[in-house]
Amino acid sequence: MKYHVDQNGYYGEFGGAYIPEMLYPNVEELRNQYLDITSEASFKEEFESLLRDYVGRPTPLYFAKRLSERYGAKFYLKREDLNHTGAHKVNNTIGQILLAKRLGKQRIIAETGAGQHGVATATVCALMGMQCVVYMGEIDIARQAPNVARMKMLGAEVRPARSGSRTLKDATNEAIRDWINNPVNTHYIIGSAIGPHPYPDMVTRFQSVISEEIQKQLQEKEGRNAPDHIVACIGGGSNAAGAFYHFLDNEQVNIIAVEAAGKGIESGHSAATSALGKKGIIHGCKTLLMQTEDGQITEPYSISAGLDYPGVGPMHAHLYASRRAEFISITDDDAMKAGLELAQLEGIIPAIETAHALAIPEKRPFRKDEIVVINLSGRGDKDLNTYIDHFKL
Known part of the structure; x- marks a missing residue:
């Protein structure tokens, strides 16, 4: 533990x-x-x-066939966007x-x-x-x-x-x-x-229903209860904490946490805490935090309002420091592209937060036989104006 x-x-x-x-x-x-x-x-x-009668759980674990064909692994999406209110x-x-x-x-x-x-x-x-x-x-x-x-x-x-x-x-x-x-x-x-x-x-305990369901659903679909990789976006990190929870102690499962690089990690307009953060205290806990030399919190930036935070939750800070999780930073542009790609490949418009996690297949190769579960943490209705402006739709 x-x-x-x-x-x-x-x-x-x-x-x-x-x-x-x-x-x-x-x-x-x-x-x-x-x-x-x-x-x-x-x-x-x-x-x-x-959760069952009001929220509509369990949420489906959806095999993304066209995404899988494009990137050459088995990609499943945990459909938290289908919850009542549209997110986890x-x-x-x-x-x-x-x-x-x-x-x-x-x-x-x-x-x-x-x-x-x-x-x-x-x-x-x-x-x-x-x-x-x-x-x-x-x-x-x-x-x-x-x-x-x-x-x-x-x-x-x-x-x-x-x-x-x-x-x-x-x-x-x-x-x-x-x-x-x-x-x-x-x-x-x-x-x-x-x-x-x-x-x-x-x-994390309330969100752990996500990984609990993934275990059962993978067992039904693949005859095994754990993926090779579990992927989620992190700001503070509640969707990621829920998606990772039941796999934390199973070292066979690779955990991938995806942060917002904004306009680039070194651009001065970023929220990539693992790359830029140092130990500090924010909102009542000790964690990794973007800050100046003298400990003033630096302003984070991301096109996604939900990832625009200068720190990560302490569980994620520990996953980073202990090297249990792989941390990858995704820029605004790559996230927006991934969001549009999912819409056009699978007919699902994701929240821009989630789109950061969906950019991973483009950035990191997976083997053909690997099972990758991406937590689709929210739907994109709230972000339509940002998508429209970005792509001049």
Whole structure:
């Protein structure tokens, strides 16, 4: 179990809970109770029935025939884009809202970049009749307008973050401030495998339904329960954490984490944390972080709002440092090309986040007999304007 979290909330040297004193009671309450609550039979039953009847799980594992013919290996796509709300994010928000209810919270806050986590949070708050406030960077509000409209239609209040780069990092800062000011009645649903312990582990466990299903589905399709390679895009990294979870200790499975290189790793406009990051603390955990010589966080850049983050979750930092995972950085241009290619080869328009993972076959050769599972983490409706502008469609 060397790639999983230890009892102190660390993955190797990464993780922990670096938090202001004001937040200590909230985080302690979660840490002391999340494993007990989530292992209760009534919790599991409610979680599984909502995933099945409301979210629409299991999501298909789809053999991409034309993609496989083009790149000469067996490519399967785990279709998280077919979940209710259009991405993997809802797996975690369902789990966390059930937890919040059992902790007696009445108000939910969240941060969002691409808007998918905001939509998933607003969705479960509507479902459970809870007040919802979503923080979102001003720049992301402009580039993800359809998701902003969805959140408002679902009854959430969307509050713009106007400081710093006005993207995901700043939205997270605002959400943490809110939580400090409203510690008693508010639960903060973090959308990624980041934040103070127990968040990275909690989010990963709720997302691990992805790799659990991949095991069963591959067994049915290929007579084996593990691929040769599992591929996912990472920003904070919740879709990747869920896709990798059940394969972490199986060293036969090669893990490929795909980061956003933006306009190029050395361009000064990138979010390739593994290549550019050093150890540091962000949003309550120790991880790899893009920063200046004197420890100031540098502004990340990616055409994809969901990968535009200066760090990675501590589990991914550990996978990188221990060399358990292969980290590859993909530029905006290569991701956009891969998104268009999937649309025209398989009739599936992916989110631009996911398109980074889909660029891998072009960058890295696979053998003909190898099985490669790519986590198709979200659908591209929210990104149509970006695709249209990029390709002059």
